Amino acid sequence: EPEVTQTPSHQVTQMGQEVILRCVPISNHLYFYWYRQILGQKVEFLVSFYNNEISEKSEIFDDQFSVERPDGSNFTLKIRSTKLEDSAMYFCASIRVTDTQYFGPGTRLTVL
Amino acid sequence: AQSVSQHNHHVILSEAASLELGCNYSYGGTVNLFWYVQYPGQHLQLLLKYFSGDPLVKGIKGFEAEFIKSKFSFNLRKPSVQWSDTAEYFCAVTLYSSASKIIFGSGTRLSIRP
Numbered sequence: 135e136p137e138v139t140q141t142p143s144h145q146v147t148q149m150g151q152e153v154i155l156r157c158v159p160i161s162n163h164l165y166f167y168w169y170r171q172i173l174g175q176k177v178e179f180l181v182s183f184y185n186n187e188i189s190e191k192s193e194i195f196d197d198q199f200s201v202e203r204p205d206g207s208n209f210t211l212k213i214r215s216t217k218l219e220d221s222a223m224y225f226c227a228s229i230r231v232t233d234t235q236y237f238g239p240g241t242r243l244t245v246l
Numbered sequence: 247a248q249s250v251s252q253h254n255h256h257v258i259l260s261e262a263a264s265l266e267l268g269c270n271y272s273y274g275g276t277v278n279l280f281w282y283v284q285y286p287g288q289h290l291q292l293l294l295k296y297f298s299g300d301p302l303v304k305g306i307k308g309f310e311a312e313f314i315k316s317k318f319s320f321n322l323r324k325p326s327v328q329w330s331d332t333a334e335y336f337c338a339v340t341l342y343s344s345a346s347k348i349i350f351g352s353g354t355r356l357s358i359r360p
Contacts, residue, residue, distance in 0.1 A: 147332060165345045169348070177336065234292050235344070240289055
């Protein structure tokens with residue numbers, strides 16, 4: 135069964151550094167998402183992406199965040215200057231059109 | 247703002263006990279409803295979903311959920327739990343379409359005593 139994959143599984147960075155989290159959605163899917171889960175809190179929506187542009191973003195997704203689909207397979211989340219409060223589990227998800235969103239295993243981001 | 251409430255933060259049961267996890271949402275329009283499970287160290291997996299039709303939906307591993315529109319509820323049930331059901335369970339909704347953003351509840355941690 136096809137899966138969403140994410141790399142790396144764990145990223146440790148210093149405050150102020152840029153990080154790029156990578157995702158490979160399921161190949162025939164058309165909508166892509168990033169969610170995050172701060173330890174002990176609920177999973178929160180960050181951004182959705184369709185047809186090479188952002189279709190919706192949350193108030194968390196400020197100017198420090200950006201997303202890109204640089205080629206036909208990868209979907210990336212960049213945090214320009216990380217803060218301590220960016221420490222969280224970041225999940226990528228994708229969906230073809232209708233049906234359900236499939237989630238990747240997540241990247242644990244630790245900002246020191 | 248739309249929200250999803252899960253009433254139980256942590257539930258502890260013995261094997262073979264029956265399970266019911268509560269979920270309520272606040273939105274008056276059309277919703278799609280989901281239960282996701284996250285086993286320790288693993289990613290979110292879909293247990294079951296409701297889009298339309300029969301309000302009693304069956305999912306994997308013997309789970310089922312009932313959509314009660316008048317109560318804005320979508321409770322998860324299992325008649326007899328197993329130790330392997332130990333996990334975090336998330337109720338979730340999308341509005342208008344399943345391609346919309348998912349709004350998650352805060353999750354319920356289920357611990358099963360062997």
